[in-house]
Amino acid sequence: xxxxxxxxxxxxxxxxIKAEVEQIVAAGGKRPHLAAVLVGxxxxxxxYVRNKVLACEACGFRSSLIRYEDTxxxxxxxxxxxxxxxxxxxxxxxxxxxxxxxxxxxxxxxxIDYRKDVDGFHPINVGRxxxxxxxxxxxxxxxxxxxLRRYNIETSGKKCVVLGRSNIVGKPMAQLMMQxxxxxxxxxxxxxxxxxxxxxxxxxxxxxxxxxxPGFLTADMVKPGAVVIDVxxxxxxxxxxxxxxxxxxxxxxxxxxPLCSYITPVPGGVGPMTICMLMLNTLAAGxxxxxx
Amino acid sequence: xxxxxxxxxxxxxxxxIKAEVEQIVAAGGKRPHLAAVLVGxxxxxxxYVRNKVLACEACGFRSSLIRYEDTxxxxxxxxxxxxxxxxxxxxxxxxxxxxxxxxxxxxxxxxIDYRKDVDGFHPINVGRxxxxxxxxxxxxxxxxxxxLRRYNIETSGKKCVVLGRSNIVGKPMAQLMMQxxxxxxxxxxxxxxxxxxxxxxxxxxxxxxxxxxPGFLTADMVKPGAVVIDVxxxxxxxxxxxxxxxxxxxxxxxxxxPLCSYITPVPGGVGPMTICMLMLNTLAAGxxxxxx
Numbered sequence: 014x015x016x017x018x019x020x021x022x023x024x025x026x027x028x029x030i031k032a033e034v035e036q037i038v039a040a041g042g043k044r045p046h047l048a049a050v051l052v053g054x055x056x057x058x059x060x061y062v063r064n065k066v067l068a069c070e071a072c073g074f075r076s077s078l079i080r081y082e083d084t085x086x087x088x089x090x091x092x093x094x095x096x097x098x099x100x101x102x103x104x105x106x107x108x109x110x111x112x113x114x115x116x117x118x119x120x121x122x123x124x125i126d127y128r129k130d131v132d133g134f135h136p137i138n139v140g141r142x143x144x145x146x147x148x149x150x151x152x153x154x155x156x157x158x159x160x161l162r163r164y165n166i167e168t169s170g171k172k173c174v175v176l177g178r179s180n181i182v183g184k185p186m187a188q189l190m191m192q193x194x195x196x197x198x199x200x201x202x203x204x205x206x207x208x209x210x211x212x213x214x215x216x217x218x219x220x221x222x223x224x225x226x227p228g229f230l231t232a233d234m235v236k237p238g239a240v241v242i243d244v245x246x247x248x249x250x251x252x253x254x255x256x257x258x259x260x261x262x263x264x265x266x267x268x269x270x271p272l273c274s275y276i277t278p279v280p281g282g283v284g285p286m287t288i289c290m291l292m293l294n295t296l297a298a299g300x301x302x303x304x305x
Numbered sequence: 306x307x308x309x310x311x312x313x314x315x316x317x318x319x320x321x322i323k324a325e326v327e328q329i330v331a332a333g334g335k336r337p338h339l340a341a342v343l344v345g346x347x348x349x350x351x352x353y354v355r356n357k358v359l360a361c362e363a364c365g366f367r368s369s370l371i372r373y374e375d376t377x378x379x380x381x382x383x384x385x386x387x388x389x390x391x392x393x394x395x396x397x398x399x400x401x402x403x404x405x406x407x408x409x410x411x412x413x414x415x416x417i418d419y420r421k422d423v424d425g426f427h428p429i430n431v432g433r434x435x436x437x438x439x440x441x442x443x444x445x446x447x448x449x450x451x452x453l454r455r456y457n458i459e460t461s462g463k464k465c466v467v468l469g470r471s472n473i474v475g476k477p478m479a480q481l482m483m484q485x486x487x488x489x490x491x492x493x494x495x496x497x498x499x500x501x502x503x504x505x506x507x508x509x510x511x512x513x514x515x516x517x518x519p520g521f522l523t524a525d526m527v528k529p530g531a532v533v534i535d536v537x538x539x540x541x542x543x544x545x546x547x548x549x550x551x552x553x554x555x556x557x558x559x560x561x562x563p564l565c566s567y568i569t570p571v572p573g574g575v576g577p578m579t580i581c582m583l584m585l586n587t588l589a590a591g592x593x594x595x596x597x
Contacts, residue, residue: 201494
């Protein structure tokens with residue numbers, strides 16, 4: 014069994030990005046600039062945005078953090094998006110989700126210029142991804158593809174089961190895994206209503222669990238030699254931890270891991286790759302790789 | 306075994322559309338107007354466009370046919386698209402594919418105002434469909450959903466295998482079948498590289514064949530009681546037919562049909578529904594159902 018080390022892989026990729034950025038800057042090019050908009054003081058969002066800013070530093074990017082209280086109106090936030098769209102120095106930007114209830118997340122996402130949408134959430138990027146055109150691919154599925162690629166895990170023609178059908182992970186993951194130029198796999202998407210979920214998992218060569226239920230995937234659902242990718246990051250109360258919780262994956266790791274050819278841990282698997290892929294998207298934005 | 310009658314279902318829907326259009330017009334509303342752009346003289350395209358114009362008449366729509374020789378330049382065609390985008394009387398329009406080699410189909414599709422894109426091919430509509438937002442859904446997958454719905458075929462939680470991963474049928478079909486508000490099924494997409502294609506089909510409650518290989522799905526791949534939807538329409542030379550060819554589906558119909566609970570014939574199954582769904586999309590365009 015090989016443990017897939019997302020932390021080390023992410024560090025390698027960030028070093029690669031930094032090297033490329035320094036080359037670009039040395040050649041007289043522009044240093045990529047990521048802006049992040051944070052509304053309110055949600056603990057999780059604070060952590061994510063802080064880590065994104067730190068990752069920008071590690072990659073040699075310029076970063077800007079724009080903060081608003083959660084009393085900001087939708088119109089004010091949309092105005093901020095408009096300014097970022099028009100700011101020629103900003104190559105890409107994100108609006109950290111979730112937003113307060115009085116603001117339509119979908120409206121904000123659609124207001125972002127798709128050419129700066131490094132989260133890959135704008136319908137144009139979602140649609141281009143679905144039909145195989147160059148675009149920003151959202152960070153979590155992109156990070157999983159990158160892990161599979163860097164560990165030389167064969168996916169073409171294999172049976173891949175995706176557990177979960179969220180817009181952010183399950184659906185785009187399935188779309189990427191089925192496409193010839195990405196996973197080229199036989200892809201099955203299972204969810205809460207699936208009657209054949211157990212049989213699907215047992216037949217799978219690759220399982221990508223993104224269902225958000227701690228320990229959901231148990232050893233009796235996994236074929237020996239399978240590759241297991243755990244996207245779950247549920248906060249489970251744990252008084253022994255300094256923060257009072259620990260992160261739990263969707264996989265019963267201790268019992269599943271011995272069966273696997275490859276498996277990602279939680280934490281340290283998919284998680285570190287996610288921010289790293291945001292950095293790759295920002296680099297692509299700086300280089301105008303997908304759009305002029 | 307129940308034969309799914311696409312021709313009769315399409316006729317029913319067109320009558321429903323016509324009734325609604327006459328109500329709209331009687332109430333002082335605008336008669337929906339579909340424009341079709343046809344480049345060159347491809348036999349298949351001529352037939353499709355003629356049938357679309359006839360369907361418009363059956364539905365009480367206004368229709369316009371704009372013809373160009375296949376010597377038209379890309380710039381000229383893009384200019385035509387721009388004019389149609391700006392023509393307030395045109396509610397929706399299509400550019401019949403395929404286009405001559407010297408014109409980028411993707412560029413033309415992306416030039417169409419997504420609010421008039423009744424084919425549902427623009428990345429914005431593809432993306433909105435993928436994340437479950439209101440939008441134009443492309444005609445063939447939409448027609449299949451409608452057949453399943455009108456025949457009261459249970460899909461929620463069932464295992465649905467989609468054969469083929471084309472941008473026009475396989476991929477959107479899979480995306481719709483997996484979504485809670487549409488199929489809510491456990492969806493597997495198989496294709497030319499799938500190692501487990503036969504096992505997937507044998508376990509399927511619903512098989513949607515869109516692989517473009519005549520007679521590909523044989524009786525030994527189908528579970529008794531399965532629902533089989535045949536999207537194939539390959540022209541097979543046949544000297545006994547007036548046109549010198551017949552349409553062949555992807556299913557070995559004579560041997561598969563006796564096993565099925567429901568099956569679509571070719572022709573007369575999915576085919577007639579496709580143009581009918583274009584009419585439904587045009588009605589939605591006229592009513593500004595998805596976009597202002």
